[in-house]
Amino acid sequence: MMKTCVLPRFLPCAALLALAAPALADPLSGEEFGAYATGKTLTFAEDGQPYGAEQYLPGNRVRWAFDQDTCKEGFWYEKESNICFVYEDGTEPQCWQFFVESDKLKAVFQGDSGTELYEAWTSDGPLACMGPQVGV
Template sequence: MLKSAFISAALLAFSATSLAASEPLSGAQFDAYATGKTLTFAEDGRVYGAEQYLPNNRVRWAYNADTCMEGIWYEKEDNICFVYEDGGTPQCWSFYLEGERLKAVFNGESGTELYEATQTDGPLACMAPGLGV
């Protein structure tokens, strides 16, 4: 009897943990995880881009070494939305913590899924504005 009660309790705890892991991060959880880090994201094993998360919901995004954009993020429902200096429409993603890494799912037709490939506390390598040809 005691053994079956223990097994039932263990299964219930496992189910609750699995459910919690499948819920998107809130803005506060995302902020606590990402601020002060530069994360590189990948899709199907290929680098997609990198983003530096700065204080006060500011970000710096790069999809290649020559193109960096400044922006901000904000929480909207179960999404973290990004708006960049290029004036494009907000890009909203749901972020999930899987193990010790983030998974990001785009809230749009593509349904793109990105995974955190690397993280550092160093700055994003961006070319300074006005340099180059």
């Protein structure tokens, strides 16, 4: 059975739906992002699968590793409504927008892929880095 929307003629149903829809949150500013992340190591997931982890150090410095990969040192900066990351490997800046949803970070890549990552775990400890010369 289809539900109908009955409202006075001056208020169309579409207007009511627009009013009921939650407003999109603004992305975190650099200051807000720094306050949230600095001193933490955050592990991110995509579609429920581990993606990588990043340790947020003082002075906008970071240490990143894809899942089970060697760590890369870098830094972040704010550019417009994005938080951009530059790493020691010389790749182009990677820019993301960060949002807080249910007290955790959501990161949306600002590029063709549109990758969305979610904070899965948080630690106050350092990122466990694999090194290129680790082993026997």
